[in-house]
């Protein structure tokens with residue numbers, strides 16, 4: 379067993395977390411993309427466990443919501459403190475299970491600590507209004523928990539992307555059933571169950587069910603589940619939206635992206651190349667906000683491309699902290715390689731990279747990419763910098779908006795006013811002036827336009843909208859007499 383997974387406290391072995399740790403006969407192997415080896419096993423839930431978990435969560439939720447607010451707040455502070463003490467251990471697990479680098483794993487965990495402290499502040503917030511009303515009547519509206527929230531999460535930032543829904547949903551007084559991606563059942567699920575279990579979360583308020591799409595689909599149709607919060611691909615998001623919509627559930631969909639980093643001709647070229655490399659290659663490009671298009675003004679495209687190509691070569695040859703990790707699995711690698719090949723066949727130039735080494739796809743640079751080519755249009759989810767020239771600011775806007783996605787955009791320029799004028803015209807949910815496209819600070823609402831989502835946001839001030847609903851309450855001293 380991999381070192382990161384060894385030890386007596388790995389309670390999740392062959393288990394799901396539903397009314398505590400429960401061993402199941404059917405299991406999922408945890409495969410390390412780095413070594414290709416099975417490093418652990420967790421229980422494999424089915425639709426039946428999903429139904430049981432949802433019913434138990436529904437029964438436990440009112441008691442959880444009724445706890446004194448300070449008891450709930452204390453639990454999140456405790457979980458945050460526990461996580462701070464476990465970061466090295468958990469980072470080892472995230473790295474072994476998901477192919478993450480150490481820096482990315484620690485970043486993921488450190489934002490999750492902040493998220494838990496933010497969640498700890500939610501039970502003591504006062505989300506309600508006193509409304510004008512008839513004389514003698516008190517009228518108020520208040521936010522109430524939804525009940526049971528089903529969370530379905532992806533593999534790429536497994537711990538954070540599960541936690542960003544689980545923590546605020548619980549903090550508001552919901553119960554949660556979490557189904558992590560089966561490729562990252564431990565990082566995206568079992569570590570979260572362990573943390574809340576050790577922090578003293580009451581029984582049955584949280585359930586974690588490793589499993590495939592069938593378990594997610596079961597949550598989408600279950601009568602005990604009030605809301606589905608899904609983060610993942612647009613393809614799956616459409617299925618979930620349809621299923622959950624048919625069953626009249628609230629649905630939050632945080633989906634894919636084809637994000638543009640725009641480099642204007644007055645940009646500092648070294649900084650622009652650094653931003654492009656970070657945006658395109660962080661976590662091997664497996665991020666929804668990855669800079670999937672790098673739009674560069676024609677007059678600076680040569681010196682910019684030289685700088686980015688050097689960074690790509692250096693990173694590909696890097697070791698230690700800057701070692702370049704594997705993609706999550708073979709189908710993902712085959713997909714990235716296929717998009718690159720089809721784009722080269724269509725006339726683009728493969729300047730750096732291409733080819734594979736195990737599950738490692740090297741940092742790659744494609745130049746001369748035009749809007750009709752696959753790499754311009756398709757989400758690659760691999761480490762490929764796709765460079766497209768533009769003549770002027772109007773063309774940069776046109777190219778950046780030439781996609782159905784609308785998640786993130788970054789603009790690099792020495793003129794903030796000019797960059798803002800470009801940014802104002804982009805159809806995105808996340809806009810960064812003088813930064814690359816991959817950003818999340820926990821405090822910000824996070825959500826996309828177009829096929830990057832369904833108009834919802836998660837994070838910061840959006841969490842109350844997301845995980846609660848209004849109740850209107852009126853109070854009179856005595857009931858009135860009506861005409862009949």
Ligand code: NAD
Nearest residue numbers: 531532558559590591594595610611614632633634635666
């Ligand atoms: P995916 O859609 O294949 O899987 C995501 C989750 O959905 C997994 O837990 C999976 O088991 C589950 N699932 C699969 N089929 C299902 C079904 N029919 N019913 C219910 N659940 C089902 O996602 P992926 O392709 O592995 O992840 C990468 C995608 O996620 C990319 O497109 C990326 O852009 C997107 N993503 C978006 C965000 C965001 O915040 N917008 C963040 C990270 C990743």
